[in-house]
Each structure stands twice: as structure tokens, then as C-alpha cells.
Amino acid sequence: MTDHNAAFSPARWLPAPKPGVWTKELLRSDGDxxxxLRLGRGAGWELTGGADDRILVLEGDLDDGERRGRGAYRPASGVKVSSEGGCLALxxxxxxxxxxxxDVFxxxxxxxxxxxxWFRLLLDVTFDEGFDERVVGLSYFEPGSTAPRHPHRTAHRFLFLDGEADDELVFPDGTRQVFQRRRGDFVDYPHPVEHxxxxxxxxxxxxxxEPVR
Structure with a gap:
């Protein structure tokens, strides 16, 4: 299980060749x-990758030809980005x-x-209760709310963007473990898992x- 705590903190960033640009890799696998990406004031960077890649602005402003704020979800292949005031993006x-x-928020x-x-899918699919297809989206918990125990027939990756929660995992052998999650935590639960x-x-x-192949 990949687990990054406090990913938004100042620790463990790698500087890019250009001043004012830092990256922190949370996960790299065959599929994802x-x-x-953190840009300082006035810094810029050229994004490379596949045609389907996306960049999500988490804090600050990002300019990819137009100035965009928090919640902008834009293409991330062959795009030059900069930030007047600094930004944090995924x-x-x-x-x-x-x-x-x-604005996905x-x-x-x-x-x-x-x-x-509540949930909002970023991909236009029919979301069924099997949780067994490739899908990306956002989930919002009101204070005091609970998502009942449910299985995933997929690997389950999530990044806490705000707030905190207790997440109880049920492993295949029946053992249970409760993890406290908060803003900046990234988790990659393998298949199979219930929580x-x-x-x-x-x-x-x-x-x-991510469906299990």
C-alpha cells in the first residue's frame, strides 16, 4: 500500500532545472x-506526457494561455504553464x-x-455499485457523515484535498485497521479491500x- 502523509508540506520536493519549480511524485504505476507541481511566483514550466493527461489547480493561479484559479482541470500535454502569484497543482x-x-469544485x-x-465524476460514465470500472472523481463528506462499508474490485487511489476523516480497512483475513487521514494524505489501496x-x-x-488486470 502506497501511503504519503502530508504531501502538501514543504518536505521531499525535488527542484526542477528551472528556478522556482518543484515536483513531488506520489505514485507511478503502469496505468497512472x-x-x-509547485510553481513559485513568476515561475514557468512545460508539461509533457500523454494526450489524456490532466492538471488540477489546487491552490493559487495557473496560466496556460488563460489565467485559471483553484478547481481548473486542464490538459497537461505539451502545455507551457506559469504562475504570477504561485500555485500548487496535481x-x-x-x-x-x-x-x-x-472549476470541478x-x-x-x-x-x-x-x-x-456527495460525489462528482470527472469522467462521463455510468457509475454503478460494483465500483469495478476505471473512474476518476471527487467525494465530499459533510461534517459527521459516514460512507458505509463497501468493497472495491479495483485498486483505490485517493488524495485528501481538504479536511480529515477516519478510514477503517477490512483486510481479506478479517483484520481491521483504522487510519486517520487529513489534508495532503495520498493513499493507494490495493485490490481486494473493503473500507x-x-x-x-x-x-x-x-x-x-483502477481495474485489476
Whole structure:
């Protein structure tokens, strides 16, 4: 299980060849990579990768020909980006990562999956209860809400964007373990796994399900 705590902290960033640019790789696998990108004031960088790659602005401003703010979800292949005031962004590599959007954190497109738990898919698919297809999206917990125990027939990757939660895992041998997750934590749960989550404060999560081949 890949587990990065406090990924947004100042620790363990790698400087890029250009001044004011840093990266932090959270995951690299055959199907996906998750890499944080931090641009200082006035810094710029050229993104490379596949045609389906995306960049999500988490903090600050990003200019890719237009100035974009938090929540912008844009193409990340062959694009020159810069930031006047500095920014933190997540670069996602892989397939089926969804269409570009101006603000994925806006109220549009959210659905309630259980009491006080909402999700918004960034990929246009029919989301069934099998949780067995490749899908990327956002999940929001209202304070005091719970996502009931459920299995995943996929690897389950998520990055806590805000807030905190307790996540209880049930392993195949029946043992249980509770992890406290908070803003900046990145987790890659392997298949098979069951879990349930409870948030006292509320939280916002980016998730990706990767089918097991």
C-alpha cells in the first residue's frame, strides 16, 4: 500500500532545472502517475506526457494561455504553464481522466451517494455499485457523515484535498485497521479491500479506481 502523509508540506520536493519549480511524485504505476507541481511566483514550466493527461489547480493561479484559479482541470500535454502569484497543482497521467473543466469544485454535477456524502465524476460514465470500472472523481463528506462499508474490485487511489476523516480497512483475513487521514494524505489501496470512512470535520477527496488486470 502506497501511503504519503502530508504531501502538501514543504518536505521531499525535488527542484526542477528551472528556478522556482518543484515536483513531488506520489505514485507511478503502469496505468497512472500522480505528481504534485509547485510553481513559485513568476515561475514557468512545460508539461509533457500523454494526450489524456490532466492538471488540477489546487491552490493559487495557473496560466496556460488563460489565467485559471483553484478547481481548473486542464490538459497537461505539451502545455507551457506559469504562475504570477504561485500555485500548487496535481498532474494526473493515464487514460480516461475526463474532460477539461473550468472549476470541478463548483456546485454543478454533484450527487448524494449516502446521507451527507456527495460525489462528482470527472469522467462521463455510468457509475454503478460494483465500483469495478476505471473512474476518476471527487467525494465530499459533510461534517459527521459516514460512507458505509463497501468493497472495491479495483485498486483505490485517493488524495485528501481538504479536511480529515477516519478510514477503517477490512483486510481479506478479517483484520481491521483504522487510519486517520487529513489534508495532503495520498493513499493507494490495493485490490481486494473493503473500507468505511467517517468524517467529523468534513472532507474533500479526489479518487481514482483502477481495474485489476
Amino acid at each position: 502517475s500522480f505528481t504534485l 498532474v494526473l497521467s493515464g487514460t480516461r481522466l475526463g474532460a477539461p473543466a473550468d 463548483s456546485p454543478e454535477g454533484w450527487q448524494e451517494s449516502s446521507t451527507g456524502v 468505511q470512512s467517517f468524517s467529523r470535520t468534513g472532507c474533500l477527496i479526489l479518487f481514482l479506481h
